[in-house]
Amino acid sequence: MFSEFIRPKFSDTDALGHINNTLVPIWFEGARDPVFKLFMPALDTKNWQLILAKVTVEYHAQFFYGHEIEIRTYISRVGGSSFDVYQELWQREVKCASGTAVMVHFCYQEQTSKKIPEDIKEIMLSHSC
Amino acid sequence: MFSEFIRPKFSDTDALGHINNTLVPIWFEGARDPVFKLFMPALDTKNWQLILAKVTVEYHAQFFYGHEIEIRTYISRVGGSSFDVYQELWQREVKCASGTAVMVHFCYQEQTSKKIPEDIKEIMLSHSC
Amino acid sequence: MFSEFIRPKFSDTDALGHINNTLVPIWFEGARDPVFKLFMPALDTKNWQLILAKVTVEYHAQFFYGHEIEIRTYISRVGGSSFDVYQELWQREVKCASGTAVMVHFCYQEQTSKKIPEDIKEIMLSHSC
Amino acid sequence: MFSEFIRPKFSDTDALGHINNTLVPIWFEGARDPVFKLFMPALDTKNWQLILAKVTVEYHAQFFYGHEIEIRTYISRVGGSSFDVYQELWQREVKCASGTAVMVHFCYQEQTSKKIPEDIKEIMLSHSC
Numbered sequence: 001m002f003s004e005f006i007r008p009k010f011s012d013t014d015a016l017g018h019i020n021n022t023l024v025p026i027w028f029e030g031a032r033d034p035v036f037k038l039f040m041p042a043l044d045t046k047n048w049q050l051i052l053a054k055v056t057v058e059y060h061a062q063f064f065y066g067h068e069i070e071i072r073t074y075i076s077r078v079g080g081s082s083f084d085v086y087q088e089l090w091q092r093e094v095k096c097a098s099g100t101a102v103m104v105h106f107c108y109q110e111q112t113s114k115k116i117p118e119d120i121k122e123i124m125l126s127h128s129c
Numbered sequence: 130m131f132s133e134f135i136r137p138k139f140s141d142t143d144a145l146g147h148i149n150n151t152l153v154p155i156w157f158e159g160a161r162d163p164v165f166k167l168f169m170p171a172l173d174t175k176n177w178q179l180i181l182a183k184v185t186v187e188y189h190a191q192f193f194y195g196h197e198i199e200i201r202t203y204i205s206r207v208g209g210s211s212f213d214v215y216q217e218l219w220q221r222e223v224k225c226a227s228g229t230a231v232m233v234h235f236c237y238q239e240q241t242s243k244k245i246p247e248d249i250k251e252i253m254l255s256h257s258c
Numbered sequence: 259m260f261s262e263f264i265r266p267k268f269s270d271t272d273a274l275g276h277i278n279n280t281l282v283p284i285w286f287e288g289a290r291d292p293v294f295k296l297f298m299p300a301l302d303t304k305n306w307q308l309i310l311a312k313v314t315v316e317y318h319a320q321f322f323y324g325h326e327i328e329i330r331t332y333i334s335r336v337g338g339s340s341f342d343v344y345q346e347l348w349q350r351e352v353k354c355a356s357g358t359a360v361m362v363h364f365c366y367q368e369q370t371s372k373k374i375p376e377d378i379k380e381i382m383l384s385h386s387c
Numbered sequence: 388m389f390s391e392f393i394r395p396k397f398s399d400t401d402a403l404g405h406i407n408n409t410l411v412p413i414w415f416e417g418a419r420d421p422v423f424k425l426f427m428p429a430l431d432t433k434n435w436q437l438i439l440a441k442v443t444v445e446y447h448a449q450f451f452y453g454h455e456i457e458i459r460t461y462i463s464r465v466g467g468s469s470f471d472v473y474q475e476l477w478q479r480e481v482k483c484a485s486g487t488a489v490m491v492h493f494c495y496q497e498q499t500s501k502k503i504p505e506d507i508k509e510i511m512l513s514h515s516c
Contacts, residue, residue: 011417015273025151026396057154059182138287140287140401155269312444
């Protein structure tokens with residue numbers, strides 16, 4: 001499990017007084033950095049090797065400005081060239097949102113998927129839920 | 130079907146040279162305005178009656194700055210108190226992303242779901258896909 | 259003068275019920291597209307030739323979700339290699355915000371400023387305020 | 388001086404490969420939280436007492452994804468009802484951006500400015516640059 005703590009910003013709120021739902025995909029992508037680093041240790045955007053195929057987010061409870069948020073990140077599936085990242089958003093001991101991103105090991109030059117190397121697979125499995 | 134045209138902004142791009150994936154949930158929510166208006170014609174945020182339960186987005190093709198985008202919005206399911214909004218993102222005659230938002234007719238004061246009125250159901254069904 | 263119309267999104271609001279101030283620099287950059295096109299007609303991000311040196315935004319009145327916004331864009335100064343873009347945000351016949359962006363004609367490879375070509379200067383002057 | 392550390396997200400980049408300029412006003416507002424707390428210790432958005440009058444941002448150097456950013460926040464002027472917040476963005480020992488926000492102690496019900504209490508003025512002066 002990877003964990004990241006976020007301090008919500010005033011500009012993250014919406015007119016309903018809570019944090020707007022569109023922040024969750026943004027924060028979840030941000031919290032996938034440790035997963036990106038497994039493939040690209042220096043996070044070099046000129047040699048990027050991952051592409052996003054699908055995201056799902058479920059909203060369980062409202063969350064608010066003024067209280068720290070934790071994003072918990074797990075690897076929930078490892079396939080041949082694709083894998084799933086499962087993530088949860090926690091605030092004040094409540095799981096407020098959860099979701100899954102399907103990512104593909106990808107060659108942007110050839111526009112084709114690539115096999116996930118075995119050594120990365122092993123590290124990934126150590127972060128499974 | 131509801132249709133909205135968007136001109137992507139330079140700030141919507143990311144280091145891979147395309148539009149960042151996190152814009153899709155933002156644009157899809159923006160394009161649900163006509164659906165919001167069925168429940169709240171004046172879009173009065175002090176009397177909001179909808180809550181988001183789940184979003185799913187699938188990414189089919191990359192999309193870019195410099196070319197107009199169309200968001201197409203359909204009602205794909207109408208239940209007792211919840212309904213599904215299915216949306217597609219098109220650029221240059223390619224369907225680049227699609228997704229579904231599960232929304233609930235909701236009373237924020239009582240924090241409970243509410244039945245969808247019959248007259249709204251009928252209008253929704255005329256926008257089904 | 260260049261003019262662009264924007265429909266504010268629900269996610270642009272903040273907990274005070276109005277549109278958050280951070281949207282103005284984002285919308286102003288978006289509305290500078292016609293200025294970008296004077297230098298780069300195809301908006302090719304691989305051959306970008308402008309850099310932002312400074313932005314100033316003054317907030318005159320609150321602005322809200324549910325009503326269309328107009329961004330008006332003028333060229334307020336043309337120098338040797340830099341120029342100023344003056345912009346206003348209007349909603350319901352009220353000027354709600356205004357600001358100036360100082361931009362520089364720039365070579366990213368050599369990391370140096372470049373002279374603005376005379377023909378572009380002339381077009382710019384036709385959009386002055 | 389108040390200090391905050393930020394890990395830039397992949398979605399904060401733009402097609403030029405650096406962090407987009409529009410993130411600076413967003414991060415600067417986020418880093419003004421300790422200033423907001425001087426007026427509203429619980430950050431209660433239903434009893435907000437500050438309004439933004441003007442922001443200025445100067446861009447000195449490009450900044451990038453993959454390296455931590457520090458935002459330094461100072462009080463640079465304290466007037467009767469308004470005050471200035473001066474902020475700097477640092478990455479890898481380079482000051483990449485700086486700016487000033489003019490804020491006003493404000494009553495949203497009466498839509499008028501209010502005097503800054505003396506005890507808050509004193510704390511502010513201890514954070515001057």
